[in-house]
Amino acid sequence: MRLLIQMGIIDVSSSMDYSGATAVAEPPPRNRVLSTECDSGLAVEKNGHKNRRPVRRPGKEMCRTIVLDAATPDDHKELMRRIAAAQDKAAFAALFGHFGPRVKAYLMRSGSTPESAEELAQEAMVMVWRKAESFDPAQASVSTWIFTIARNKRIDAYRRMNRPDLDENDPALVPDGPTAPDTAYAEGQVSTAIREAVATLPDEQAEMLKKAFFEDKAHSEIAAETGLPLGTVKSRLRLAIGRMRKQLKEFEE
Template sequence: MTRAIHDAGPRPASQPGPGQSDADLLRAVAGRDRAAFVALFERFAGRVKAYAMRAGVGAADADEIAQDVMVSVWRHAADFDPARAAVSTWIFAIARNRRIDHHRRGARPAPDPEDPLFQPDPAPDGLAALTAAEREAHLRQALEALPPEQRRVLVASFWRGLSHGEIAAEEALPLGTVKSRIRLAFRHLHALLGEDLAEGLHDD
């Protein structure tokens, strides 16, 4: 296991013996003892791989899981608390999490190229492709084509934000006349612009 121990400190003078306990080895690994890590790796890597394969993981992926678990052991040995669990329990808890992560990655379906999310937006039709300036120009032309009395009440209602009652007072007209002129102006705009360009207007 070379990738996990390249950056470790100097190898201690004494080599770990086969009779050392898991806890002794892990304590030495926490002190960045490479020889202790090699001994711990030889003790657990094969068992972790076998555990992953029994859980349905292929040999190549199980080997990768074992490698990742032992890298994690090297990096986090100092975090081990012997009062909470045995070394083997701690290592196999890491292995279980790695196996679950592997399963989740494998369970994700491959993106479907036919999914609408991956399809380009349809080309806009002529009206949708109009810029805001073009739409404004069309609207101004249509307003100019309205009879003046209809144009005044429509502008007062939709652009100046006046209520029908305020327009009636300003124009000295009956309220019903104001409403009637707005409805007529609105119908004329629909006829001149079409539904798409006139859809922002509505008769209150």
């Protein structure tokens, strides 16, 4: 079985460097090819994804090659599907190449040394492999799921607490009403809407959002550090969140 996978920032077939180091020096082009040799038995079904068309490569008849944009949530979901369904290491390598270095960056930004960020990022990615089957593409995008894993790892490690979280099977859970609009998540629209909203935020709001999410600081600490009044910190965050909510409403109505 030959697997040829080129995706995003790593190239499994030609390099043994899984570190993602190339991501720093040279950002990948947006459209790379994820190709699966036909005899691998892992050819990707179209799965109803409109934007994913099989492309024939010259000289490789019968071999379906899927063009993926390495940065889209759908690509990540496809990789997760393969990991969960077939413990596909090549798919994991691709996912690792994208998210490993980002999880490490996130942990460093929240105060970890490079060494402990590396260690925790590895632990987080171990969880990604082990819990792949529990990933529900209808609930969240892959980047969100991995963010929550990395965040909880950080809380466990540095705050020495288990983050209290709700239990989906709790008999006390008040269920969603029958009209809950959950289809938007399945189609990745929430992620897209938020991505667009973040991209168009004024710099000062985007920066505040990143501080709030990445730096493990209370809003009052952010105020002290930046010299901004607490009210300004909070209002910038609220404006940013208000803008995202507005963007999401367009999907829900």
